[in-house]
Amino acid sequence: MAAYNAGEGKVANAVADAGTENYWEIRNTRALSNETKDYVPKFIAAMRIAKDPARYGFTDIEYDDPLNLDTVKLKRPTEVKVLARAAGVSYREFKEMNPSLTRWSTPPYMHNVPINVPKGE
Structure with a gap:
């Protein structure tokens, strides 16, 4: 650690x-x-x-429901806004589902990049 x-x-x-x-x-x-x-x-x-x-002493905790997501693997770099649109969610929601995506696109030199999408999309 x-x-x-x-x-x-x-x-x-x-x-x-x-x-x-x-x-x-x-x-x-x-x-x-x-x-x-x-x-x-x-x-x-x-x-x-x-x-x-x-x-x-943490007694008044309100937990969020678990995210209901599927993971798909992308074979080539793709713009995040295109992925959000294809998943049927806003850009902000998509980024929340995929905090590892820190730039405007998936990593350019990686193949099979795991992406979280709403279940069933």
Whole structure:
């Protein structure tokens, strides 16, 4: 988990410098940034809260209904506005269904790009 935040090389160096793979021991050294030292405990806390929110005082949570989507694979790059129109949804809705699409088109050099569309479209 620390490597997700700091990078694999940085954590490998921290393990080597500390002489241990125990995160909690490495955390007590200067081998990792404060951001990375705090990242793992924050992630663990978020997981615990997500598993039992009421235990931690989160009692008035309104959950959204799960999205009812199908996933299709595109063989070639396509403009997002064209995909939204074909799926029968607004551009904004389509982007919400596909947060990995950060540009105006699907990635130009990728084939079989997974795209979420409303179920049955």
